[in-house]
Amino acid sequence: MKKLLILSSAIILSLSAFTTGDGDKIPSANVKKLDGSATNSNTFKNDGKPMIISFWATWCKPCKKELDAINEEYAELVKETGVKLIAISIDDARSSGKVVTDVKVKGWTYEVYIDENQDFKRAMNVNNVPHTFLVNGDGEIVWSHNSYAEGDEEKLFENVRKLAKGEKLAH
Amino acid sequence: MSIKSTTRLLFIFSICLFYRTSNAQLKDELGAIHGNFQIDAANYQRDTIIGTPELEGKTFRYNAFGNINYQKGGFSAGVRFESYNPPMLGFLDGYKGSGVPYRFARYQHKDIDITVGNFYEQFGSGITLRAYENRGLLYDNALDGMRVIFTPKKGIVLKGLVGKQRTYFSLSEGVVRGVDGEVNLMELFDSILGKSKTKVILGGSFVSKYQQDQSPTLVLPENVGNSAGRLTIIRGGFNFNAEYAYKINDPSYENKNSYKEGQAIIASTSYGTDGFSIMLSGKMIDNMSFKSNRDMQTPTINLINYQPDFSKFHTYSLMAYYPYATQPNGEVGGTGEIQYKFKKGTLLGGKYGMDITINGSSYYALDTTGLNQSQDSIRHLKYSTNYGNVGEKYYHDFNIEITKKLSKKLKITLMYANQFFNQSLVRFGTPNKEEHPDVSSHIGVLDITWRYKTGSSIRFETQGFFGEYDYKEHKYDANGDKNITSNTGSWISGLIEWTPTTHWSITVADQYNYNNPVEIKRVHYYFGMIGYTNGPTRVSISYGRQREGVFCAGGVCRQVPSSSGLTLSISSSF
Numbered sequence: 001m002k003k004l005l006i007l008s009s010a011i012i013l014s015l016s017a018f019t020t021g022d023g024d025k026i027p028s029a030n031v032k033k034l035d036g037s038a039t040n041s042n043t044f045k046n047d048g049k050p051m052i053i054s055f056w057a058t059w060c061k062p063c064k065k066e067l068d069a070i071n072e073e074y075a076e077l078v079k080e081t082g083v084k085l086i087a088i089s090i091d092d093a094r095s096s097g098k099v100v101t102d103v104k105v106k107g108w109t110y111e112v113y114i115d116e117n118q119d120f121k122r123a124m125n126v127n128n129v130p131h132t133f134l135v136n137g138d139g140e141i142v143w144s145h146n147s148y149a150e151g152d153e154e155k156l157f158e159n160v161r162k163l164a165k166g167e168k169l170a171h
Numbered sequence: 172m173s174i175k176s177t178t179r180l181l182f183i184f185s186i187c188l189f190y191r192t193s194n195a196q197l198k199d200e201l202g203a204i205h206g207n208f209q210i211d212a213a214n215y216q217r218d219t220i221i222g223t224p225e226l227e228g229k230t231f232r233y234n235a236f237g238n239i240n241y242q243k244g245g246f247s248a249g250v251r252f253e254s255y256n257p258p259m260l261g262f263l264d265g266y267k268g269s270g271v272p273y274r275f276a277r278y279q280h281k282d283i284d285i286t287v288g289n290f291y292e293q294f295g296s297g298i299t300l301r302a303y304e305n306r307g308l309l310y311d312n313a314l315d316g317m318r319v320i321f322t323p324k325k326g327i328v329l330k331g332l333v334g335k336q337r338t339y340f341s342l343s344e345g346v347v348r349g350v351d352g353e354v355n356l357m358e359l360f361d362s363i364l365g366k367s368k369t370k371v372i373l374g375g376s377f378v379s380k381y382q383q384d385q386s387p388t389l390v391l392p393e394n395v396g397n398s399a400g401r402l403t404i405i406r407g408g409f410n411f412n413a414e415y416a417y418k419i420n421d422p423s424y425e426n427k428n429s430y431k432e433g434q435a436i437i438a439s440t441s442y443g444t445d446g447f448s449i450m451l452s453g454k455m456i457d458n459m460s461f462k463s464n465r466d467m468q469t470p471t472i473n474l475i476n477y478q479p480d481f482s483k484f485h486t487y488s489l490m491a492y493y494p495y496a497t498q499p500n501g502e503v504g505g506t507g508e509i510q511y512k513f514k515k516g517t518l519l520g521g522k523y524g525m526d527i528t529i530n531g532s533s534y535y536a537l538d539t540t541g542l543n544q545s546q547d548s549i550r551h552l553k554y555s556t557n558y559g560n561v562g563e564k565y566y567h568d569f570n571i572e573i574t575k576k577l578s579k580k581l582k583i584t585l586m587y588a589n590q591f592f593n594q595s596l597v598r599f600g601t602p603n604k605e606e607h608p609d610v611s612s613h614i615g616v617l618d619i620t621w622r623y624k625t626g627s628s629i630r631f632e633t634q635g636f637f638g639e640y641d642y643k644e645h646k647y648d649a650n651g652d653k654n655i656t657s658n659t660g661s662w663i664s665g666l667i668e669w670t671p672t673t674h675w676s677i678t679v680a681d682q683y684n685y686n687n688p689v690e691i692k693r694v695h696y697y698f699g700m701i702g703y704t705n706g707p708t709r710v711s712i713s714y715g716r717q718r719e720g721v722f723c724a725g726g727v728c729r730q731v732p733s734s735s736g737l738t739l740s741i742s743s744s745f
Contacts, residue, residue: 024203024205025203027203027205027242027247028242028245028247028279030284030320035370035405036355036370036372036403036405037355037358037370037372038322038328038353038355058484059484059486060486061486092297092303093293093296093297093301093477093479094479094480094481094484095484097410097412097439097441097450097452097481098441098450098508100408100410100441100443101441101442101443101448101449101450101508101510102448102510103443104408104443104444104445104447104448105443105445105446105447105448105510105511105512105526106512107445107446107512116293117291117292117293118291118303118304119291122238122240122291123240123242123247124744125205125206125207125238125240125744125745126207126744127207127209127306127742127743127744128307128709128742131707131744143706144706144707144744145704145706145707146704146706146707146708146709146742146743146744147702147704147709149626149628149670149673149674149676149704150620150622150626150627150628150670150673151622151625151626151627151628151670151673152626152673154625154626155673
């Protein structure tokens with residue numbers, strides 16, 4: 001028990017010093033498009049506008065809730081800020097066949113890729129899904145968030161608007 | 172983890188931190204350092220009622236890992252430190268210890284991609300090769316060796332690899348070598364076919380393992396080859412995938428030293444359009460277990476390939492009470508799913524629309540005939556397969572899920588499933604149905620989310636598992652107690668998850684085994700958790716009893732073992 005306390009306090013202390021997304025570029029990793037063709041994450045671009053990169057899976061309820069919640073405002077947000085959402089499915093061979101049907105039936109207009117070998121997930125240091133990143137107009141990762149709670153999308157929209165105006169994000 | 176190693180870990184993190192906050196221009200020249208870590212620690216208490224295992228004084232257990240990765244341009248390198256001292260309940264004891272089982276260096280430049288050290292890879296559906304990690308399950312069969320991916324021309328991807336598999340904190344005895352090629356016809360013949368709406372992708376792979384024959388009695392194949400061919404056709408919302416695999420004779424502990432060849436045929440097809448989708452998949456797999464150590468008895472260790480499983484991956488705990496996985500020595504069956512979205516403004520859709528998903532799966536044993544010694548004295552096949560028929564039923568699952576948003580604040584999910592589970596064969600590998608009766612079950616779920624203001628919500632969930640077991644009458648043991656090992660009767664559960672702000676979540680839950688045939692086992696599995704999320708960091712503390720299974724709370728889904736006690740979980744990335 002004592003060990004547990006020491007361990008947790010040490011970790012929490014060290015954690016408080018960490019920040020994410022301090023402006024590094026998107027790392028390069030192999031992913032698949034929905035049409036089966038191979039591509040690389042270094043091709044993700046949005047002409048100087050911000051991008052949302054969201055890791056999800058067909059079996060992950062909170063992920064789908066988040067993407068649905070974003071979808072309700074997405075068309076407006078795109079018009080306003082020019083943002084593009086890139087949805088990265090980490091489904092493995094068991095469920096990767098369901099990615100395309102889920103996307104179609106949900107009517108998501110996001111750019112969707114399958115990270116079946118989890119190369120990109122590892123390169124982005126994602127532990128659990130959902131995990132959402134924000135990339136600024138210069139292609140730098142400036143913010144990230146793990147898990148989804150109802151209403152989290154509001155903070156995301158606010159940050160996207162700030163990025164579109166070229167403002168810096170507070171952590 | 173001792174205090175010394177904790178200090179050491181913190182020291183490493185501080186260096187990274189110092190580096191990360193240093194001059195941006197310097198960093199551009201020197202490259203980027205990133206990483207993540209997760210620690211799950213538990214202090215268990217003995218709980219004889221739910222039958223937690225004997226802990227022998229080791230009540231404090233943890234699983235921890237940390238990755239540090241470096242990237243500059245096309246070059247990347249990384250290490251992962253892992254520590255399980257001892258591993259948490261439900262994980263393999265073989266992982267006990269600490270070390271750096273994963274380190275790699277990779278260089279990607281134009282058409283070439285080279286990795287030395289550890290790597291993960293998958294060929295096609297994984298039936299010939301899948302080196303894969305799932306940290307929540309503590310499944311990790313990374314290869315340690317070298318991999319080259321070569322893209323000579325747009326539309327062609329060639330892969331070659333050689334390595335040994337991770338086995339806990341050491342490596343497997345056998346060596347794995349493999350090649351894979353994939354051709355995207357439309358990309359390759361861009362000038363003629365580039366405008367075609369139909370995409371055709373062809374692929375093939377060959378994987379061979381080498382392990383010395385040290386058997387005093389049998390003559391074993393030292394090199395075993397497993398090859399497969401695959402085809403993908405995509406046109407608009409239509410998708411078709413098929414793969415056929417053939418493995419030469421590969422006697423092993425798993426297949427009881429059968430010298431029969433292995434075969435698999437896997438196919439799936441789907442069609443999706445706005446608001447509607449249909450998916451069908453089927454497979455026949457016979458003797459395709461492929462391990463780098465033929466004597467390995469632990470099912471999840473030293474697996475080279477993956478035998479795809481299409482059954483629905485349930486996340487509601489009672490829906491997943493009897494989860495199914497592909498049977499290693501063979502099975503035949505299929506899964507189908509239809510999804511439909513009732514549009515806004517229709518009769519059933521109402522103001523916000525309604526989603527409905529109907530899913531069904533059925534899996535059977537292969538129809539086999541055992542061969543006796545006189546018939547089988549030369550080839551030692553042990554059995555023959557009658558491909559036209561199916562054998563005993565393993566599993567079925569028919570379920571329907573309806574999700575409807577009633578108002579801006581209220582969302583409701585209703586789900587029903589009918590499942591059948593052949594416990595004796597699927598879980599215990601014995602035909603003894605008296606001890607491990609077949610289970611038929613009706614399962615219901617009601618899940619309501621009430622978003623009472625922006626960023627604040629309450630989720631209420633209730634589930635019921637109503638099981639019917641064959642062989643209701645059981646023998647009595649020496650104490651005169653009814654000897655029922657695998658009949659747990661029925662369950663009900665309730666959960667309330669309060670998210671006062673988007674940072675915090677508080678969960679209380681109870682699962683009640685209300686009509687277990689053994690009266691003293693009619694127990695409550697109470698559980699409470701407080702979770703805190705800030706950016707990429709998540710901390711949670713929970714207390715209570717936990718059944719094994721997939722557990723989703725506070726917005727994250729993870730696989731958890733059975734236990735009783737206090738658990739702390741921290742994860743972050745930087």
